[in-house]
Amino acid sequence: MQETLAEWRPAIDDAIAEILPRRVDSAYLESFFGEPTFEYDPEGIQRALADPIWDLLDRGGKRWRAVLFLVFVEAFGEDPEDYLPYATIPEILHNGTIIVDDVEDEAETRRSEPALHHRFGQDVALNAGNAMYFIPLKIITNNPADLPPDRRLSAYEMLMYELNRTHLGQGMDICWHNEREVRATREQYLEMCACKTGCLGRIVARLAAIVTGQSETVERHAAAYAETVAVAFQIGDDVLDVENSLGRAGDFGKAFGNDIREGKKTLLVLHAIEESDPADAERLADIVAAEENTDDEIADALRIIEESGGIEYARERARELSDEALAHVDALDIDSHAAEQLRSFAEFVVDRDV
Amino acid sequence: MQETLAEWRPAIDDAIAEILPRRVDSAYLESFFGEPTFEYDPEGIQRALADPIWDLLDRGGKRWRAVLFLVFVEAFGEDPEDYLPYATIPEILHNGTIIVDDVEDEAETRRSEPALHHRFGQDVALNAGNAMYFIPLKIITNNPADLPPDRRLSAYEMLMYELNRTHLGQGMDICWHNEREVRATREQYLEMCACKTGCLGRIVARLAAIVTGQSETVERHAAAYAETVAVAFQIGDDVLDVENSLGRAGDFGKAFGNDIREGKKTLLVLHAIEESDPADAERLADIVAAEENTDDEIADALRIIEESGGIEYARERARELSDEALAHVDALDIDSHAAEQLRSFAEFVVDRDV
Structure with missing residues (x-):
């Protein structure tokens, strides 16, 4: 790749x-x-x-x-x-x-x-x-x-569809970031990722299908592949931030828990808040909502996420999405070299080292 | 209206x-x-x-x-x-x-x-x-x-054309505003107006022509009418700011010379800089470029604009553009009631009393 x-x-x-x-x-x-x-x-x-x-x-x-x-x-x-x-x-x-x-x-x-x-x-x-x-x-x-006119019109309609959704995704993300309370569900978080970053991936795939005149089925599978990879990428990013932070938590002087410090309500945070006992859930929500955090608070937040099984949960969702992406590649009916490229692309995106 | x-x-x-x-x-x-x-x-x-x-x-x-x-x-x-x-x-x-x-x-x-x-x-x-x-x-x-597909495609292509030009107009305006030197010509200033505000007018006119299936000639005249009215409007705005300021210049305590204070290189300023003797031209350029202005400086700038014939020049350009707009209405081959509405619309836009 x-x-x-x-x-x-x-x-x-x-x-x-x-x-x-x-x-x-x-x-x-x-x-x-x-x-x-x-x-x-x-x-x-x-x-x-x-x-x-x-x-x-x-x-x-x-x-x-x-x-x-x-x-x-x-x-x-x-x-x-x-x-x-x-x-x-x-x-x-x-x-x-x-x-x-x-x-x-x-x-x-x-x-x-x-x-x-x-x-x-x-x-x-x-x-x-x-x-x-x-x-x-x-x-x-x-x-x-x-290109014939029908493909150009399809391209414009596709772009308007996707570019509208990017603004929905960005809107949800901004709104949650500005709110103290943690209100989003895990499915809403994944939708935000699908809209905010997935839509640009969908544009890549759908535009290729439209300009080359593919069937709607092919366009749909290509788009779903790209969206799914993008969402898996975002989850991978969230997991990496927590994993690296756990590794570094004792290592003074290095930044850790960046997502928590920035108040990001990631999939792992949302999981931990939904699955932890009320005291831990409230504590985590407070830490994420605070303007500033001490290192002890960050370590505490990371512990709550870890104990809730947040890392395993997020990894599992990312793996499911990767499997889904590969299933969409299989459905595309393209030659084995091209299919291999799309598979390695998904791996490149999901399994990167930061 | x-x-x-x-x-x-x-x-x-x-x-x-x-x-x-x-x-x-x-x-x-x-x-x-x-x-x-x-x-x-x-x-x-x-x-x-x-x-x-x-x-x-x-x-x-x-x-x-x-x-x-x-x-x-x-x-x-x-x-x-x-x-x-x-x-x-x-x-x-x-x-x-x-x-x-x-x-x-x-x-x-x-x-x-x-x-x-x-x-x-x-x-x-x-x-x-x-x-x-x-x-x-x-x-x-x-x-x-x-609508049939060809009109929808035309609408998208038209919108992309015009929305690209709005960003050119805004780009020129921002760029001139940030520069100390006065570099734009009067024709470039009018182009900035045509792009920045004229394009939205053109969208109004062209969209109406496209969705109702008019000829290219009709679409062109309608667009030119709307663009021309928009540019005339902007010039009218520039003239009003100077005229009101001249009326208020002795009237202490009231804001005057707002455009000059904001560093706007309006059509009147560009005219005065091109047409005045070098000393006045330089003085005006310095006043417009300064971060802060005293009332005396503003009064001086207004004097230079007035003495250069800037007001008459700008009024004449606005009148020419209004005449042009009306000529485009005549070319539209529409009934007299509709033509009257478009004419009164142009008057409403150009002759408003702030």
Whole structure:
């Protein structure tokens, strides 16, 4: 998988630069955004869009959403090269959500550098992030692979469906984060993950199915695979944070219990609160809700989670979801090489070492 | 015009409430956003989306974008009632941009109440504002007037074209605002207006033309009318700020020269800088660029603008644009009542008394 990612990376960045060049001029602006009524200011758009967007893109990122799209296209029997511009859609969208999320969370850093709103100002960052929600959607109008109208309409309808749900997921996440009380159920937590991160995965899979003209059944299995992998990934992340913290709890000076300190109501926390005796449940809820935590409190929270069987429970849910994802791959009726790639992709995503 | 606005207002708000009810529940969420994979949290979505969005909508606004859409539909010989859900698209989009712009500008108030990010938190406000970019676009998928696929695809392509340009306009505006130097030309300033506010007007007009199946020529004239009115409106705003300020300049204690204090490089400022002698031009540029201004500096800036003929110049450009807008109405081949409505709409927008 790592090889496939590294191989495609330069071509993907070139494709992004076709959509939004590192250096914009009037000719580009007129061809991509249409004729001006009066006169564009290319220098202003350079500073407002191209500079911040490329600043973020050049910080890294494996472009795995674009690569997964290309893997799907190949699995569906088409030449990935022919659909390269479409591969940039989920990638640009994803990076747009990063900028906006960082403003929403008032994040300090992103990929070891100042968050975009700290480097470029909140106004520039936010407008650039929002522009990244619409710039990629124009690719479907530009129609690089000469798709028939019904596929273009399907692509737009799919994107509106999924992009609406990402805002539901983000809304639930923000709301729970701002509330002191712990109100969400475990199933609601998984829905939040399915919406917030799963939808971008679903866009990857469904877009590949739509542009190559697959059946609705194939599109549904591909989407379910991608969503399920994304949710499993999030659970894996939650488990890792607790496991690493338990390992480090005696190791003074190192950060541990980050999710608890940030007040995240993860699947493990929700499990522990539902399954522990009332005293422990209340204690855990208080620790998670507090603005600041002592190391002792964090250690106590981790103990309550561990004693509730939260780690085993979350691991089991992640395993179930992984099995589900693999079942969707089996249902896809694609050749064994492509199926292997999707399976290893799921493993890459779920079994990563932080 | 005022009557038409007041008449339609309740029906428009009902139509918005059909898209996003004041009180959300699982049944609504499933029907609008689709089946959950796990389980929605309606209470969370109430707090994250419905509450902030209706808080803003209930503060007022004339819903003129929705009404103009309905006026166009009637002008094109169709029953506005049949297309009411589509009328909400530009209205919801517009209110979404208000929330996002207020975060970008770090605004304190909106419609005499705290800006949404002050009342609900930046995270909730921003996510709600961004959700308002996508919720209305789903209406085209839901297809309330049973449109054929080619019109739905045209509607999506049109929306992507215009929503991309709004981010260009906002980008130019932000960029100029953040720069000390005055770099934009007058034509670039008008382009910024055409993109930033004109595109929402164009959405109103083009959407009405598309859903009722008008020719490309009709769509183009309708769009040009709406864009031109929007640009004329912005110039009118700029002129009013200077004129009111000149009237108040001796009147101590009252705010005057607001645009100059905010560092806005308006059409009048750009004209004065291009047309004044170098000493005055430099002085004006310095005053506009300064973080703080004394009343004397503001009075000086206003004098330079006035002496350069900036007011007459801007009035003349606005008048030219109004004439252009009326010429586009003439080209529309609609009945005299409808044409009269569009003409009075242009007057309502351009000749308002702040």
